[in-house]
Amino acid sequence: MTTSLDHTSQRHHATHEVLNQAPPRVDVDEFALNPALQEAVATFSPHARVERFHEIGRHVGTAQYQHDAELANIHTPVHHSHDRWGNRVDEIEFHPSYHRIMEYSVAHGLHTSAWADPGQGANVERAAGFMLVSQIEAGHGCPLSMTHAVVPSLRLSPELAAEWEPALLSRVYDPELRDPATKSGVLFGMAMTEKQGGSDVRANTTTAEPVTVGGSGGAGDSGCHVLRGHKWFCSAPQSDAFLVLAQAPEGLSCFLVPRVLPGGERNPFLVQRLKDKLGNKSNASSEVEFDSTLGWMVGEPGRGVRTIIEMVGRTRLDCVLGAAAGMRQGVAEAAWHARHRAAFGATLVDQPAMAAVLADLQLESEAATWTALRLASAYDDEEFVPYRRLATAVAKYWVCKRGPNHAYESLECLGGNGYTEAFPLARRYREQPVLAVWEGSGNVIALDVLRAMAREPESVAAFDAELAAQLGSHELYDRHVERVRGLIGRAAADPGAAPGIARRLVESMALAQQAAVLLAHAPAPVAEAFCLARLGDDRSAEYGALPDGVDIRALVDRA
Structure with missing residues (x-):
């Protein structure tokens, strides 16, 4: 009997020690570890209070924040169409981890600080903070981005802007759906696309008929319409209000649609279902129906695309920021693993094959980060309006398209660990494609670049001036700019054939922009x-x- 017990006890002893595994990548300052972001902030916002970025960097580097990011993506949003008594409520329930993440970002102004505290460097600083939080939890960037981007469109209707801006610009996170007049902080979403049209929003069938109502919470009856129809994609349906496109008597127009009407009555905003997406799991995306839904016109009647494009331009910028943040997460995790893991007699980071991969991943991350912050700086200076019109679309096309493969290669650096959900790069791999798809997928963006070049030649001149300033710096760059100019000339000379070379053109422009x-x-x-x-x-x-x-060691050291 004694012998048997001893034998059983021995079977429960540890069969091995855990050796040669990287320690948890926690309790780090993500800003301090990112030289490209530090240098870009210093370049484009030299008077920035960098300690706030170190504070954000330390916060997102904690084990708790990373765990919240994981939980928010495991316990995904849930749609409740009715309450327990049968009333239609269409509420979206989130895990408490999501609310903690949102509360932190809103409290730090990562939604609308560039509008609340404008000035030189304001958009750069907001971009840097947005990238730091998005590096760890990407999904909550959607409502932050939509709320930031709505402001210039809303200002096309000063009465509505005056009514909504105080709560938009606040740093109070209040997720409860109630009368917006009683809230200190609000968030916005957007609903443009429909089943039959997708990116072709002029094919929308949702209608908007003018009506007279008894007050609209400060804006009077002016511009009030009843909307009927559907939206195939509605971003962040938990938001307090949305910009929506619908067909008014004057043509396709833009409307502000609140979830709750003045006085507290729910506006008919019928969430049909939440989208089951490949990634972006923490963020709610939905299909919605409008049935006698009230909305207030924003901008000029019949100029809905022109009105909402102000919002789209800013969300495209945030797609670039988000993709660059994802690249930083990828290479940071890969480099961390390689510095702590040995194989075949040497630490991975010291082995030439791995060092070359890390250097290349870092190079891609650097190019994306510098481009993102340069682009953000163009939104701080009205002198650069023509430049950013073209540069935003070009960067959105290229940086976002580079994201998924960068995530995959980063994941592969961790071997089998990278392919498991216990490590963050599997989630990042699923996350990156959405930034290329949303706010205009590849062909839509490439054709938009052609349209901008044809309609706004000043944007081509501004873009070319940015490239020309560096001519003479490097022979390869000079040769590439010559090729870019040749493709631009070719597209201008034969507009009918230009779509056939659109992707080639935009890729060449993007590489020149980054260089x-x-x-x-x-x-x-x-x-x-x-x-x-x-x-x-x-x-x-x-x-x-x-x-x-290529100085591989210099790049690896920066990773």
Whole structure:
């Protein structure tokens, strides 16, 4: 009997020690560990209070924040169409972790601080904070972005702006659906696309008929319409109000649709279902129906696209910010793993094949980060309106398209660990494609670039001036800009054939855009590596196949 017990006890002893695994990547300052973001903030907002970014960086680096990010994506939003007594309520329930994440971001002004405290560097600083939180939890960036982006569109109707802006610009997070007049803080969403049209919003069938109502919470009866129809994608349906496109008697127009009407009555806003998405799980996206739903016109009648495009431009910028933040997460996790893991007799980071992959991932992340902050700086200066019209679309196309493969390659650096849900890069891999799809997928963006070039030649001149400022800095860059100018000329000379080369054109413009900002501002090893690896004849389609001349160690050290 004694022998048997001893034998059983031995079977329960540990069979091995846990060795050669990276420790948890927690209790770090994500801003302090990101030299590209630090340098870009110093370049484009030299008077920024950088301690606030260190505070955000430390907060998102905690184990608790990372756990909240995980929980918010495991316990996804739930739609409750009716309350227990049968009343239609269409409420969206979130896990408490989501509310903690949202409360932190709103309290730090990562939704509307650039409007609440405008001035030189305001959009750069808001972008840097937005990127730091999005690096760890991406889904909640949607309502932050929509709320930030709605302001310029709303200001086209000063009465509505005066009514809504105080709560929009506050730093109070109040997720309860009730009379907006009783709330200190509100969030906005957007609903444009329909089943039959998608990106072709002029095919929308939702109607808007003018009516007279007994008050609208400060805006009077002016512009009030009854909406009927559907929306195939409605972002952040838990929000307090939305910008919506609908067909008014004058043509496609833009409307502000509140969830709760003045006095507390629910506006008919019928959530049909939440979208079951590949990624972006913490964020609620939905299909909605409007049936006698009240909305107030924003901007000019019949100019709905022109009105809402002010919002779309800003959300496209945030897609670039989000994709760049995802790249930073990918390479940071990959580098952390490689610095703590050994194989075949050496630490991974010291092995040439792995070092080349990490260097290339870091190069892509650097280019995206510098481009994102340069683009944000263009929103701080009205002088750059023509530049940002073209540059935003170009960057949105390229940076967001580079995101998914960057996430995959980063994930592969962790081996089998990276492919499990216990590590964050599986979630990031699912997350990155949405930034390329939303706010205009690839062909839509590429064709939008052609349209902007044809209708707003001043945007082409401004974009070219940005590139021309760096001519003479690098031979490969000079040759590439010559190719870009040739493609622009070709598209202008034959508009009918231009769509056939649209993607080739926009890709070449994007690479020139990234090279220009790196040559102007980034450390020399980064700019040199980019020109060699992305513009040179020896460039490769795969990460880690870098040409001769790239300072691999310098890039790895920055990762």
